Amino acid sequence: xxxxxxxxxxxxxxxxxxxxxxxxxxxxxxxxxxxxxxxxxxxxxxxxxxxxxxxxxxxxxxxxxxxxxxxxxxxxxxxxxxxxxxxxxxxxxxxxxxxxxxxxxxxxxxxxxxxxxxxxxxxxxxxxxxxxxxxxxxxxxxxxxxxxxxxxxxxxxxxxxxxxxxxxxxxxxxxxxxxxxxxxxxxxxxxxxxxxxxxxxxxxxxxxxxxxxxxxxxxxxxxxxxxxxxxxxxxxxxxxxxxxxxxxxxxxxxxxxxxxxxxxxxxxxxxxxxxxxxxxxxxxxxxxxxxxxxxxxxxxxxxxxxxxxxxxxxxxxxxxxxxxxxxxxxxxxxxxxxxxxxxxxxxxxxxxxxxxxxxxxxxxxxxxxxxxxxx
Amino acid sequence: xxxxxxxxxxxxxxxxxxxxxxxxxxxxxxxxxxxxxxxxxxxxxxxxxxxxxxxxxxxxxxxxxxxxxxxxxxxxxxxxxxxxxxxxxxxxxxxxxxxxxxxxxxxxxxxxxxxxxxxxxxxxxxxxxxxxx
Numbered sequence: 001x002x003x004x005x006x007x008x009x010x011x012x013x014x015x016x017x018x019x020x021x022x023x024x025x026x027x028x029x030x031x032x033x034x035x036x037x038x039x040x041x042x043x044x045x046x047x048x049x050x051x052x053x054x055x056x057x058x059x060x061x062x063x064x065x066x067x068x069x070x071x072x073x074x075x076x077x078x079x080x081x082x083x084x085x086x087x088x089x090x091x092x093x094x095x096x097x098x099x100x101x102x103x104x105x106x107x108x109x110x111x112x113x114x115x116x117x118x119x120x121x122x123x124x125x126x127x128x129x130x131x132x133x134x135x136x137x138x139x140x141x142x143x144x145x146x147x148x149x150x151x152x153x154x155x156x157x158x159x160x161x162x163x164x165x166x167x168x169x170x171x172x173x174x175x176x177x178x179x180x181x182x183x184x185x186x187x188x189x190x191x192x193x194x195x196x197x198x199x200x201x202x203x204x205x206x207x208x209x210x211x212x213x214x215x216x217x218x219x220x221x222x223x224x225x226x227x228x229x230x231x232x233x234x235x236x237x238x239x240x241x242x243x244x245x246x247x248x249x250x251x252x253x254x255x256x257x258x259x260x261x262x263x264x265x266x267x268x269x270x271x272x273x274x275x276x277x278x279x280x281x282x283x284x285x286x287x288x289x290x291x292x293x294x295x296x297x298x299x300x301x302x303x304x305x306x307x308x309x310x311x312x313x314x315x316x317x318x319x320x321x322x323x324x325x326x327x328x329x330x331x332x333x334x335x336x337x338x339x340x341x342x343x344x345x346x347x348x349x350x351x352x353x354x355x356x357x358x359x360x361x362x363x364x365x366x367x368x369x370x371x372x373x374x375x
Numbered sequence: 376x377x378x379x380x381x382x383x384x385x386x387x388x389x390x391x392x393x394x395x396x397x398x399x400x401x402x403x404x405x406x407x408x409x410x411x412x413x414x415x416x417x418x419x420x421x422x423x424x425x426x427x428x429x430x431x432x433x434x435x436x437x438x439x440x441x442x443x444x445x446x447x448x449x450x451x452x453x454x455x456x457x458x459x460x461x462x463x464x465x466x467x468x469x470x471x472x473x474x475x476x477x478x479x480x481x482x483x484x485x486x487x488x489x490x491x492x493x494x495x496x497x498x499x500x501x502x503x504x505x506x507x508x
Contacts, residue, residue: 019471026383026467046442055449056442059472153441153468 016063028165042159045131046152113303129158137221178202193223194347223347263341271301293321386476410452429454444469
């Protein structure tokens, strides 16, 4: 890989900056990148103390670096104000705060959300270094921005250097679809993504018989990325780049989806990825059809930004007995593991909850979830 | 015999070799506390990779695995050096942050040159691997 004189110098300083440069150069070599390109925004994952542990925390501290571009971070393991209510112990909370302080000192904005695009909306063609697979696939597919599926550490290295190796989805021709998926059922996009992510190779382009909302596209991508190694998809007549390439000849048709989840939920959760304003309002409108308070634990996860923008909606939800948490989600927080059966509308949560938290899962649409809460 | 290759993570190590012919994940395939391979379907199941020069074809699995090498290094159970046929990001970044020498793309397939129990030198400053008797 070609490096400029300045980049060479960064490699030879022998400090944390050199370490970050070493990481980017190694990745560039592995993927045959010809050079590094500047990025506008880095988004870092692996922010829950649960994922990183004491060794990771110490390593981050020892790096002693500052971010040079706009840097946002993924959800942590708890709501920073209401962690006790989530059943988080003091030791975890203390270490989580320590870790967040390290990120803050490096210059990150403590956004603590997997939906950074609700805070800074990237534009078409903009180069990013994002970790968090659901945000990566949204940025590429729905917004037409360009990012590879980074790990927490490679995104951090890019945040420090302000650059990323130029390969993969940064290059236009690598964004072309390779398989057409004709969807002939009225399937929930979240479950569609969850089911076919593992069945397809390459980049899908979907044909639906209806127009999908931004929230549908978000759910489709999150499901796809959780079960497959997919970082971009296209939707005919909808996504910004669908018409830039030829429609592939390889085709699959989806006319039904079979699911076999079965358990009685002791908690219902929404917000993986974090709820948008529209989704939060949808929950509010559905809740108004039911009298009294919810009869099961009902946890909703969103970003501080959406929470603060819709504080009256949040107040109503809380009055109905729903807990609206920020800064975290059911997948990255250890809080979910004390339940037995978690109901959710998220394909991504269906993938990760059994693996990471050892709980059973039940799927329902957003409407089903609200209804179940009153049973 | 000196075999040249690509340096991914710089460093120098010499010691006993352990070879696996299967893909390997540091998340799940190995016990961090002891450095013993616990994956039952591995061809080196039950053997220790701690303080050895670990040769295997390729990494696999989730990026969450990156910090595992760091954890093993701190506990003294990490391999001294890693040689892959062709490496991938999880192993590469893990080796860089844990400061474990890592090389790949050797000019001769290392699985054809080395067997477990051999003695090797990995010079991942100058970019070569040597087999010693």
